Amino acid sequence: MSNPNLIIEYRCHSEEQRDKESVFALFSGNFELPKHSRALKRMLVWLGGLLFVCAMPCLAKAAELRFVTWKSEAPEVWNQAIGDFERQNPGVKVVSEIGPQSSTQLHDLLTQKLRNRDTRLDVFVMDVIWPAEFASAGWALPLDSYFTPAEREKFLQAPVAAGQYRGQIFGVPLFIDAGLLYYRKDLLEKYNLPPPRTWPELVKTGKTILAGERDPNLVGFSGQFKQYEGLVCNMMEYILSNGGALWDEKRMVSALAEPPAQAAVRFVRDRIIGEISHRGVLAYEEPESLALFTQGQAIFHRNWPYAWSVASDAAKSKIAGKVGMTPLPGFSVGRGVATLGGWQLGISRFSQKPDLAWRFATFMSGPEIQKRIALATGRAPTRLALYDDPEIAKKIPQLKSLLKTFNQAVPRPRTPVYAPLSNIMQRYFSSVLALPNTGVNERAALAARDMNRVLDLLRERQTP
Amino acid sequence: MKSSPRIALLFLVPSFFFVGLFSIFPIFESFRLSLYRLILTLPWLGEKMVGLENYTDLLSDPVARDSIRTTLIFIAVTIPLELLFGLGIALVLDQVFRGRGLLRAVVLIPWAIPTVVSSQMWRFIFNDRYGLINFLLFGADTSSYIAPLADPNLAMISIMAAEIWKTTPFAALIILAGLQGITDDLYEAAGIDGATPWQTFCRITLPLLKPALLLAVLFRTIDALRVFDLVYVMTQGGPADATNVLQFYGYKKTFPEGMVGYGSAIAVMVFLMSLVLSLAYLRAFKTSRLYGRNP
Numbered sequence: 144m145s146n147p148n149l150i151i152e153y154r155c156h157s158e159e160q161r162d163k164e165s166v167f168a169l170f171s172g173n174f175e176l177p178k179h180s181r182a183l184k185r186m187l188v189w190l191g192g193l194l195f196v197c198a199m200p201c202l203a204k205a206a207e208l209r210f211v212t213w214k215s216e217a218p219e220v221w222n223q224a225i226g227d228f229e230r231q232n233p234g235v236k237v238v239s240e241i242g243p244q245s246s247t248q249l250h251d252l253l254t255q256k257l258r259n260r261d262t263r264l265d266v267f268v269m270d271v272i273w274p275a276e277f278a279s280a281g282w283a284l285p286l287d288s289y290f291t292p293a294e295r296e297k298f299l300q301a302p303v304a305a306g307q308y309r310g311q312i313f314g315v316p317l318f319i320d321a322g323l324l325y326y327r328k329d330l331l332e333k334y335n336l337p338p339p340r341t342w343p344e345l346v347k348t349g350k351t352i353l354a355g356e357r358d359p360n361l362v363g364f365s366g367q368f369k370q371y372e373g374l375v376c377n378m379m380e381y382i383l384s385n386g387g388a389l390w391d392e393k394r395m396v397s398a399l400a401e402p403p404a405q406a407a408v409r410f411v412r413d414r415i416i417g418e419i420s421h422r423g424v425l426a427y428e429e430p431e432s433l434a435l436f437t438q439g440q441a442i443f444h445r446n447w448p449y450a451w452s453v454a455s456d457a458a459k460s461k462i463a464g465k466v467g468m469t470p471l472p473g474f475s476v477g478r479g480v481a482t483l484g485g486w487q488l489g490i491s492r493f494s495q496k497p498d499l500a501w502r503f504a505t506f507m508s509g510p511e512i513q514k515r516i517a518l519a520t521g522r523a524p525t526r527l528a529l530y531d532d533p534e535i536a537k538k539i540p541q542l543k544s545l546l547k548t549f550n551q552a553v554p555r556p557r558t559p560v561y562a563p564l565s566n567i568m569q570r571y572f573s574s575v576l577a578l579p580n581t582g583v584n585e586r587a588a589l590a591a592r593d594m595n596r597v598l599d600l601l602r603e604r605q606t607p
Numbered sequence: 608m609k610s611s612p613r614i615a616l617l618f619l620v621p622s623f624f625f626v627g628l629f630s631i632f633p634i635f636e637s638f639r640l641s642l643y644r645l646i647l648t649l650p651w652l653g654e655k656m657v658g659l660e661n662y663t664d665l666l667s668d669p670v671a672r673d674s675i676r677t678t679l680i681f682i683a684v685t686i687p688l689e690l691l692f693g694l695g696i697a698l699v700l701d702q703v704f705r706g707r708g709l710l711r712a713v714v715l716i717p718w719a720i721p722t723v724v725s726s727q728m729w730r731f732i733f734n735d736r737y738g739l740i741n742f743l744l745f746g747a748d749t750s751s752y753i754a755p756l757a758d759p760n761l762a763m764i765s766i767m768a769a770e771i772w773k774t775t776p777f778a779a780l781i782i783l784a785g786l787q788g789i790t791d792d793l794y795e796a797a798g799i800d801g802a803t804p805w806q807t808f809c810r811i812t813l814p815l816l817k818p819a820l821l822l823a824v825l826f827r828t829i830d831a832l833r834v835f836d837l838v839y840v841m842t843q844g845g846p847a848d849a850t851n852v853l854q855f856y857g858y859k860k861t862f863p864e865g866m867v868g869y870g871s872a873i874a875v876m877v878f879l880m881s882l883v884l885s886l887a888y889l890r891a892f893k894t895s896r897l898y899g900r901n902p
Contacts, residue, residue: 251862258647276648280865359750370845423735425757425846435736559648563864570670570848577759577846589669600649 206235208496208503211253211267213244216449217519224512228503235499246270246372250562257282260493265500269314269489271305272372272555272565277489278308279559284490285311289501299546302525305554306487314487315508316525318516320447321481321552322380322471323545325454327442329465330356338469340476342381342410345443349419352442363419365432365441370573373428375555375565376482377445378572381407383480383553384473389568390556390594395601397594399571400587407474409583412576419443425577437462445471447484451539452521468541470548483552485525523549560597567593634878640871647865661872670848671856671873677763678853682831685770689827690820692771693778700779701786711783718776726840729769730756733841756842759849766837766850773837774830778823785819786812818892825888829881853877
């Protein structure tokens with residue numbers, strides 16, 4: 144015991160033990176003030192104070208609502224709407240967390256939180272392709288008790304259906320997207336050509352104008368053909384309008400290798416990209432393809448409804464006033480197909496304030512806010528009544544005539560394994576389009592086999 | 608004074624704790640997960656122990672095989688070029704001239720910029736309509752403009768160019784440190800013996816730089832094996848999977864697709880590849896150190 148360190152250690156130890164004992168006494172109720180009561184009292188006061196300080200944020204947060212969203216094209220409208228909600232609900236504070244714009248990247252952020260059962264997430268924006276996945280994973284709250292059938296009647300049917308999975312509903316439609324064809328009204332008039340009603344007609348019209356204009360900067364068509372989610376949206380429109388399908392929903396097998404699907408893919412490769420577009424589109428997402436169009440360098444352009452307000456805004460577009468918008472062509476007249484897109488509001492199953500979250504979701508998807516968003520951004524509303532609204536009609540004159548297109552827009556496969564299926568399809572489409580000498584047949588068979596392997600996972604449910 | 612082993616252990620505990628928590632535990636956890644079939648979006652399938660099935664799948668998965676090949680090509684092309692350019696820059700920066708300090712700082716800029724930012728910049732440079740590359744190549748002749756990111760081969764070259772630009776400064780920095788470790792007497796002696804500059808470079812500079820070069824290769828290989836952000840921002844693995852490097856493929860499986868087991872197998876694969884390469888380099892590194900000590 145000659146080592147002084149050990150003595151000090153021993154002392155510390157015994158003191159600690161004494162403290163422990165008195166704390167034990169404190170909690171067990173056998174609490175008589177010992178001699179050093181002043182020190183204990185002080186400790187108690189500190190402890191109480193500490194508890195209070197720790198609890199304060201929780202008390203204040205009682206009515207805090209966490210909202211994960213992307214940055215809106217009109218953030219001021221969005222923020223104003225949130226401000227209005229807070230005013231109507233005193234004591235409620237909505238904390239928005241702005242995630243990435245890209246659907247895939249926002250999906251990463253949200254699934255990270257949901258997988259960790261993060262209670263600091265109440266409401267989130269949800270791409271129309273997510274409800275099946277979020278429902279199956281147990282992340283999204285079923286909204287059936289809130290979102291009554293009578294209330295659903297007030298919405299367009301396609302987006303409401305997109306929010307459903309196995310008979311339950313998980314999303315409130317915020318706005319609807321559907322593929323549309325934009326065209327240069329001035330150029331078509333110049334050559335006295337009508338807007339094309341079939342894809343081959345579009346190629347022919349494009350070639351006529353290209354030959355007449357002799358402008359090296361002008362291309363016939365701009366769409367989204369990069370290897371990403373938008374590629375599936377674009378290709379699906381050709382395949383379905385040719386009578387093909389991505390998958391057979393009843394038998395749950397891929398339909399990519401069927402002749403109509405293959406023919407449509409060949410058409411895009413050989414005629415659309417091969418004859419009237421340029422290879423640059425293979426790296427285009429929406430912004431790049433729209434920029435080409437608004438710079439006056441494309442005759443035809445495929446995009447979602449919001450492109451109308453961008454292309455018609457003289458501050459952002461060189462072709463304002465020269466733009467036409469019409470449903471997408473098909474392979475025969477009147478058989479065009481638009482991919483359904485758009486966003487919904489979902490509520491986390493781990494939210495501790497589902498009622499408040501629902502109130503917020505209905506408010507943000509309500510007629511007033513949807514109208515403001517439609518006017519500011521050109522996003523197509525999901526509420527039927529707004530299609531008769533005079534102010535919106537003034538801003539987007541063709542909107543009403545597109546109601547049929549919106550209602551008939553086709554959703555992408557509604558299944559919890561959509562993400563792997565989509566990656567397989569993206570790989571297939573991109574390979575065929577970017578490598579012109581690839582055999583479509585072999586690639587399609589390969590993609591179909593991969594898709595079926597993923598779909599087989601869903602069958603395991605029946606045979607546990 | 609004698610040091611007490613107990614105190615020493617006590618001081619070591621925090622480092623063990625952090626290394627264990629942030630490096631050893633995740634590696635073992637990834638390895639454990641890679642033995643399961645775990646699909647986040649299909650929770651009813653549960654966590655099923657499948658042994659090495661994920662690994663056999665990985666080896667028979669043509670996408671994974673292509674991805675491994677892409678990654679190895681990426682390493683094989685970028686690292687020699689980075690070293691070559693890095694050596695050139697380091698030799699210049701080793702000379703005495705006015706403004707050398709400033710230049711040394713400036714050279715590091717590409718490396719200091721967050722990769723996500725510089726990737727975005729490179730994406731613009733390679734843009735098919737208003738990109739700088741097209742302007743430099745073709746000027747105002749817009750009809751011959753090319754779309755590098757839309758072509759499988761050019762997209763890969765674009766990613767490599769961005770990577771080389773970004774990490775050459777790092778190689779230069781390590782090589783410069785190596786250069787400064789070579790004493791001037793050797794050069795003086797070479798001068799007295801009448802060696803030409805080329806002889807001096809080949810017989811003195813290069814052999815003595817070997818440890819620094821190996822270190823640069825080691826760091827760069829491990830880093831290049833894990834390349835992710837450039838691909839994520841510039842191409843998302845496309846077109847036609849041409850830039851689908853292993854780490855990006857693993858990310859796609861684990862996060863967007865929720866195939867945690869399979870994704871972990873890919874992560875373990877990347878880990879094993881870098882481990883093997885590191886050990887091989889370290890062996891080479893050791894022998895070269897001995898060689899340096901007894902010339």
